[in-house]
Amino acid sequence: MSESEQIAATPPPEEADIMDSEDRLRPDFVERVLDAVDKGDNETARKLVEPLHPADVADLIELAARDEREGLVKALAEIVDADVYAELNDYVRETLIDEMEPEQVADLAGQLDTDDAVAIIEDLDSDDRQAVLERMEPDDRAAVEEALTYPEETAGRLMQRDLIAVPEHWKVGQLIDYMRQTDELATDFWEVFVVSPDHHPVGTCKLSSILRSPRGSMVTDIMVEDQTLIPVDMDQEEVALRFQKYALISAAVVDASGRLVGMITVDDIVHIIQEEAGEDVLLLSGAGEGDINEPIFDTYRGRVRWLAANLMTALVAASIIRIFEHSIERLAVLAVLMPIVAGVGGNAGTQTLAVTVRAIATNQLTGSNRWRAVGRELRVALLNGVTIAVLIGVGVTLVLGSPSLGGVIAAAMLFNILIAGMAGVLVPLTLERYGADPAVASSIFVTMVTDSMGFLAFLGLATAVGLVH
């Protein structure tokens, strides 16, 4: 084999061969890696994957089929390091971790920041968790065990304990020397905390301020006093909103007595911002966690409950239709038209619901502007209702040659769109007021209202005005 052929056999992958224009691994690249592993050619697989960022290696493992993953991870050996595990989807990581010995897991966790180690260990069942913890270095173990004492999805689980806190009497030069001389510091930090003798945070120094100040300045002169503190038991959604609102890079975490116990950095928060903002669409549609890596039976359990609840609400609507069974028997075209009234009403309700749920989630809609929001939705519903009512009313009149049927469907449509607008904003606001998550149950209520009221208005009106002989 000539040298040029050898090179052609395993060409060094170019950036454009690996990723598409949207930063996704190209399907043919994934295929090449999996083919190499399949053929036992681990050398080629490693060469292909070598240039990837740990986040992309994690993507590669996720994109492989379930039964290919273990082989892939074994073939790539040391490329799949702790950083890759930190980036992996929870479900995918869990199945890989399940195959490992406690020593290996302990070793993995030891290489990670506390928050990432906690993410791996918190998913283990209690026996495995104990076995792993016993095999960890005492320092790391203590940090993880402390984090585990805080409830899931709170600041205490997200924070790292490695941070730099200095007393108020320090000068900038002293701080720089301390940082130059101390090896065991957090790998990534962007701010340094100034604390009082009893370890309460009194201010924050940006690294840029430290770098730009003369060595003789006091840290208290360059610190920002007005800092955002995160209570250790704060829900991660609130933490994410706080980071976003105040454009934080890092923040001090304090315990109930106000003592500094940890630090959260923005890179640990961005994926929570993304998850929390994206979960509304999943919650509103009853899709549960909506993770495509979730075991199928869990997905089934999550979704079927919602469908069963919807079945119940559909039965309510059906029982309303049943009241008018005789009307339908005599004038079957009512059955043809009634789903239009219910369906478009449902869509109008969903629009209002989506806007309201997002506005609540982003703290734009509060007690202060609640009634203004209701008024706004009603006015939009009125405009929408009139437009759609005219369209359907004229259409039915022309196509079926019945102005009275056209009038009835137009009136029912306007009524239902108004009801939909009201339900779409009042249901989530009410749930929120009583402490429920407005995204979770709102859409079932709203659909029940728009379906039932749509059928009731249309069939009732048609019967009442004597359309049915």
Place this chain on the structure above:
Amino acid sequence: MSESEQIAATPPPEEADIMDSEDRLRPDFVERVLDAVDKGDNETARKLVEPLHPADVADLIELAARDEREGLVKALAEIVDADVYAELNDYVRETLIDEMEPEQVADLAGQLDTDDAVAIIEDLDSDDRQAVLERMEPDDRAAVEEALTYPEETAGRLMQRDLIAVPEHWKVGQLIDYMRQTDELATDFWEVFVVSPDHHPVGTCKLSSILRSPRGSMVTDIMVEDQTLIPVDMDQEEVALRFQKYALISAAVVDASGRLVGMITVDDIVHIIQEEAGEDVLLLSGAGEGDINEPIFDTYRGRVRWLAANLMTALVAASIIRIFEHSIERLAVLAVLMPIVAGVGGNAGTQTLAVTVRAIATNQLTGSNRWRAVGRELRVALLNGVTIAVLIGVGVTLVLGSPSLGGVIAAAMLFNILIAGMAGVLVPLTLERYGADPAVASSIFVTMVTDSMGFLAFLGLATAVGLVH
């Protein structure tokens, strides 16, 4: 008036009086400020608002009614500074800016980072924009004008041109001295860029690495070479995904020839991550931008188009029912039951759709695992379909005393949930493949399929098996 009474008259607000436990301004606090403004007591209003962060002042202005906002802003005078404007909702800011003279807007823009100044100026119509630009400092004006040459919602509009770029031959000490001596540096920066003589980025130094290295080190020794570069014309959604995936704090922006032209920092990205992740629920429900501050007529126009499209799809479903009008005339209970089949199918389709759209948006679902995702959804649909079919089949048999009707509705339900699962995953995947945003139009198609197929399956089967005499 005694001193203690005076204090009682305008008590300094406590943190807990201002914000609720979820970081929202308390309605009674908002009320107190607005009342004071209403009474012309600007002094009290200012005292109340003084301790607020600019982001909270912006929230306060947004929470006020439209006709109260101008008065509020005037009363608070210098508290509502450039930082507050930068935090304001686009629509609210626009109405306030419309009332200002070009000099005032130019002055405001001059106090902001380029990206925030651009956000204010890009919304002006071209005459006003010109008037404002002419009144800005030449440097600021050049920066804004350059940013405006890039398309909206791209990296070029988000970046700031103030950054620190140093040549490869510099030492750490030189860099620190440069930063200490140069006044006109970006206010917030977390990384320093190392560039080649032709201004191509060759590496990034974290400020923490600079602080922790001896003054004699070369910047090239402490820089990270493997950096993520952002093309200046990259869509902001891609920029956000890149920041999130690689946990970036800041990133260099490069032009087509690879030269460093700007920097984006994570605090400018978090709200885009949030917006992009949250917009799927609005797009899927046809709620347009879903901004509660949007003028009502714009909201109406955005939503009514969607409802009209839904009206069309409802007509398709109605035309299918019409085929079976005679069956319904003879057996009106079919009209009672048919919305159940269509409705639950629609919900099953929406679940699958939500999961698929989120998985595509987060780059978890690509060409590599497309068919696996389809298979997964089909299996979930089969489990859901069988469960719901049994429930409704048994229910109808017992309540209506008709096993044949129970069998028909069970079969139609299973069929429709399978169809819903397929449509829910195939429609968005197909739209995405042809370059359309899967969140925008998917749900109209999916609902049309589940409605039409639900009616067709149920009514067709009931007619075919001879239930209708």
